[in-house]
Amino acid sequence: MSTRTLGLVASAAGGLERIRSSLVEPAIARGWRVAVTLTPTAGTWLEANGERTRIEQVTGLPCRVAPRLPDESSPHPPIDCYLVCPASANTVAKMALGLADNQALTTVCEAIGSRVVPVVVFPRINAAHARHPAWDSHIGALQRAGVHLLLGEDYWPLHEPRSAPGKDLPWGKILDTIDRIVPAHGGPSSTD
Numbered sequence: 001m002s003t004r005t006l007g008l009v010a011s012a013a014g015g016l017e018r019i020r021s022s023l024v025e026p027a028i029a030r031g032w033r034v035a036v037t038l039t040p041t042a043g044t045w046l047e048a049n050g051e052r053t054r055i056e057q058v059t060g061l062p063c064r065v066a067p068r069l070p071d072e073s074s075p076h077p078p079i080d081c082y083l084v085c086p087a088s089a090n091t092v093a094k095m096a097l098g099l100a101d102n103q104a105l106t107t108v109c110e111a112i113g114s115r116v117v118p119v120v121v122f123p124r125i126n127a128a129h130a131r132h133p134a135w136d137s138h139i140g141a142l143q144r145a146g147v148h149l150l151l152g153e154d155y156w157p158l159h160e161p162r163s164a165p166g167k168d169l170p171w172g173k174i175l176d177t178i179d180r181i182v183p184a185h186g187g188p189s190s191t192d
């Protein structure tokens with residue numbers, strides 16, 4: 001059995017409510033151990049609908065939201081691949097700028113700078129987010145840092161705010177990508 005560990009970081013964007021059924025459980029079925037960290041707003045959303053507890057039950061690990069105390073050790077094991085999904089426009093911008101003002105961003109910003117563990121990001125954004133004058137610069141900064149950005153029509157066609165056609169996230173394609181970057185046997189792939 002593989003011991004790959006996925007560090008799933010989720011923010012307050014569409015699809016968040018489905019991460020257990022559509023991402024965490026299928027990843028476990030593919031042989032990943034999954035350690036989940038939520039932004040504070042995402043934590044509020046999943047606390048309100050009971051999903052935070054259910055995620056902890058299926059992963060067997062605490063679902064992190066708040067930072068640990070200085071004398072506490074991390075409750076999560078070492079990570080083989082980070083997946084930020086769904087990534088809000090806000091969280092993408094903060095990652096690009098290195099703003100680590102919550103536990104989720106602290107973890108991912110360190111991983112981006114360390115360049116040891118691959119970081120995959122699925123921005124769940126709309127056309128207005130993409131037209132923000134700083135967006136292209138954020139995406140460029142993350143790409144230059146080696147972040148795997150899942151962008152474009154194949155992943156998420158952009159729609160104007162409040163006009164998206166109720167489309168589900170491409171969960172299977174996202175899982176296929178992390179499987180390709182960190183295969184079940186062996187370390188991170190250098191081909192993607």
Ligand SMILES: Cc1cc2nc3c(=O)[nH]c(=O)nc-3n(C[C@H](O)[C@H](O)[C@H](O)COP(=O)(O)O)c2cc1C
Pocket residue numbers: 010011012013014039040041042087088089090091124125126129
């Ligand atoms: C119901 C609802 C849905 C939202 N969906 C999105 C979304 O799909 N993408 C996005 O970038 N922001 C979305 N937002 C806005 C973010 O939740 C907001 O910018 C928040 O500050 C993000 O915080 P976080 O990045 O720390 O999780 C949504 C807000 C609400 C209330």
